[in-house]
Amino acid sequence: MFDALADRLESAWKKLRGQDKISQSNIQEALREVRRALLEADVNLQVVKDFISEVEAKAQGAEVISGVRPDQQFIKIVYDELVQVMGEENVPLVEVEQKPTIVLMAGLQGTGKTTATAKLALHLRKLERSCLLVATDVYRPAAIDQLITLGKQIDVPVFDMGSDADPVEIARQGVERAKAEGVNTVIIDTAGRLQIDEDMMAELARIKETVQPHETLLVVDSMTGQEAANLTRTFHEQIGITGAILTKLDGDSRGGAALSVRQISGAPIKFVGVGEKVEALQPFYPDRMASRILGMGDVLTLVEKAQEEIDLADAEKMQEKILSAKFDFTDFLKQLRLLKNMGSLGGIMKLIPGMGKLSDDQLKQGETQLKRCEAMINSMTKQERQDPDLLASSPSRRRRVAKGSGYKEADVSKLVSDFQKMRSLMQQMGKGNFPGMPGMPGMFGGGGMGNAYAGGRPAAPGWRGYNSGGGTKKKKPKDKKKKGFGNL
Structure with missing residues (x-):
């Protein structure tokens, strides 16, 4: 965006x-x-x-x-x-000692408020905080059903009293249920309107007065541009909000909302929605966002995404295999699937310094090559995956794999050749040699990822030392407040 x-x-x-x-x-x-x-x-x-x-x-x-x-x-x-x-630094969600922590979700209709409610619950569940969702939107058709469906999807219970009950009473009883069951956090999904009106504000005010939330989060559609900041200010003045969630940040909006909300309303952006899936919610870090705006990637977010998917024991085994040149097609296939779980190729590339300016055609080509690789590897026998040299020395094996995957023998030969080169280079790197890295076999054309990087623009125009460790420094895995600029 x-x-x-x-x-x-x-x-x-x-x-x-x-x-x-x-x-x-x-x-x-x-x-x-x-x-x-x-x-x-x-x-x-x-x-x-x-x-x-x-x-x-x-x-x-x-x-x-x-x-x-x-x-x-x-x-x-x-x-x-x-x-x-x-806003200088990430402002985390409050967690109070006297459970439950109560979070009130507010916003206009169509901003993705109900989905953001479920996304927030999943995010908290990953932090080992138990949640209860409360459905008080009795006006929008199927709003309660939508929240119940999302709750089942993320394995979080939903409290509702049907569409005929008073929203204020639903919220009150939902909080009482959470107290009785010892739930850590209650997230209350409220009704929205197509525009701000007195009835909506009055109902929100009554719910807030009744349940006394510790957090009141305004869900803002980043596509609304300048209006996003004014909307936040209006809600803050009339209801009092503690933060905002920006949704649809992965779309084609121009980004103005991210730069305006904090300055105009005084309320921090706490989370951003970066996709339609329930996993697509990230804490908002101003320094990381600034880095993305300037085309310098976001390595910390990339590391966090990988940490969610990677098992430490598996990673250590993989490292041993790479250093001893025992990395095989089975391992490579596992890495491809891991990459898929982390999100779209385009989304991941934007987090890597220097890769954010890859064209849509290059990214599309990369996605296609990944699918081709996966199809060819799936057509190999277990023995061939474990010993790529069998394919290198046997044209008949390559022809069989080509037929099974629907590609040409030349494509299989190129995959095997690129894989062997990559494996050899990985072994050299393990010995302290750092030759040009070709990247994944066949990605972005013949030269792999490294070739795409060389052809693209640098992470930041003329940024000295970025490729040798500049950018946002990472002292420790949990040190998210440190900022730095390499040797600048």
């Missing part, structure tokens, strides 16, 4: 390339590009004015560090200001 914004910002960096230092004259053109980029991304006008003013003041007063170009220095200033605008 930030592709257009990232492209625009890159043109701003170009205005400063080749300059010896940041000055009043050369910064104005770059600032105009940044202003245009933010306005086109549908960022709130007042937020844009304040942002540009802060960046200009910091840029003009900045001492350019020896060895760092002015455009690199300017990117650093813009990054810091983006983080500042979006």
Whole structure:
């Protein structure tokens, strides 16, 4: 969703390339590009004015560090200001000692509020917090049924009293049920409207007064752009919210909501929805989002996604196999399926520094190649998967695999050849040698992932040292507040 914004910002960096230092004259053109980029991304006008003013003041007063170009220095200033605008750090969901923690979900109709309720419950369940969902939307047809269905899908109980009951009473009894059963967190799904009206606000106010929630989260559709910030402010003034959940952040919205909500409403963004599946909810980290906006990837989120799917014992066994060149097609197939579980190829690539600018055609080609690889491996015998050399030395085996998978013998030969090269390179890396990494066999064309990287734009234009460990530093797996910029 930030592709257009990232492209625009890159043109701003170009205005400063080749300059010896940041000055009043050369910064104005770059600032105009940044202003245009933010306005086109549908960022709130007042937020844009304040942002540009802060960046200009910091840029003009900045001492350019020896060895760092002015455009690199300017990117650093813009990054810091983006983080500042979006809230500086992640604000986690409250957990109170006197159970249950009560979370009230609010928002307009069509923002994905009911789905976000289930997503939040699944997220908390992964943190080993038991949940109870409470269905109080008695107005929208099938809203209660939708929540019950989602509850069954994620194995979280749903409390409802049908569509004829009073929403305030449903909420009250739902909280009482949670107390009686010792549930950790109650999440109350409320009714929405197509637009803000007095009845909706009055009902929300009554529910809030009755259940006294510890968190009141406003679900905001990021596609609404500037209106998202104004909506958040209105809800905050009339109801009082403690945070927001931005939905549909994986769509083609221009990203303005992510940059406007905190600054205009004062309420932090706590979570973002990045897909339709119930697993597609992520805590919001301003520094990571700023990194994505500037095209620098998001390695920490990628690591967390992998940690959810990878078993540590399996990972250690896999490492041993790789270092001893015993990595086979069965292991490779396991890795392909792991990649699928982590999300779409395009979504994962955007988290890897330098990969975010792969074209749709390249990503489509990569997806196709993964499917081809999987089909050919599935047509191999168990013995052939475990010993790829059998295929390398036997044309008849390759022909049989080609027929079984529906591809040509040349395709199977190329897969086997690429796999053997990759396995050899992995072994060399285990010995301390670091040759050019070809990536997965056949991905993004003949040269693999490494070739796609070389052909794409760098993680951030001219960013010094990013490929050797720059970007957001990661001291410890749980240290999510540390920010840094490599050797800048």
